[in-house]
Amino acid sequence: MGLEMKIHCERCENGLSGNAFICVHECTFCEDCTIAMAGVCPNCSGELVRRPKGPDIARWAKYLKKEVGQ
Ligand SMILES: [Zn+2]
């Protein structure tokens, strides 16, 4: 067990057909909720990053820093 992909957003319970975001503990959220929560996981206060691989994560981190103003 462990790395099983969740298919529903933990906040609004919508299906995650397109973009999904995860924190380090694999809490999973849809894009709308992630933006609404300013990219912070409500369960563990971890940073939410786009689930796919590669450059998108860096881009998202950059976007977050801009939003949060750090
Ligand atoms: Zn959601």
Ligand SMILES: [Zn+2]
């Ligand atoms: Zn979390």
